[in-house]
Amino acid sequence: MPEVPPNPAPVVVIQWPDGSTTSAPVGSDWLQAAAAAGVVIPTGCLGGSCGACEIDVNGEVLRACIATVPAGDSAVLQVELAVDPYW
Numbered sequence: 001m002p003e004v005p006p007n008p009a010p011v012v013v014i015q016w017p018d019g020s021t022t023s024a025p026v027g028s029d030w031l032q033a034a035a036a037a038g039v040v041i042p043t044g045c046l047g048g049s050c051g052a053c054e055i056d057v058n059g060e061v062l063r064a065c066i067a068t069v070p071a072g073d074s075a076v077l078q079v080e081l082a083v084d085p086y087w
């Protein structure tokens with residue numbers, strides 16, 4: 001009997017603040033997904049306490065350093081930086 005490969009993680013499409021679009025597996029790290037897209041998410045503590053890495057994903061603010069890419073209710077996850085990177 002042939003071996004059945006495991007199902008790959010579902011992939012979601014992410015639209016970044018610069019207008020670019022990439023895809024990432026559900027459950028992947030937000031900072032890695034952003035880096036792969038060439039998008040810099042500001043960071044500070046990398047532990048979930050400072051809020052420097054907050055992003056807005058389809059209207060929900062989350063901290064990118066401790067959150068993972070969720071399965072989207074819609075086809076595209078629209079990401080905006082919740083914190084002004086230039087302050």
Ligand code: FES
Nearest residue numbers: 044045046051065
């Ligand atoms: S870098 Fe501090 S909360 Fe994410």
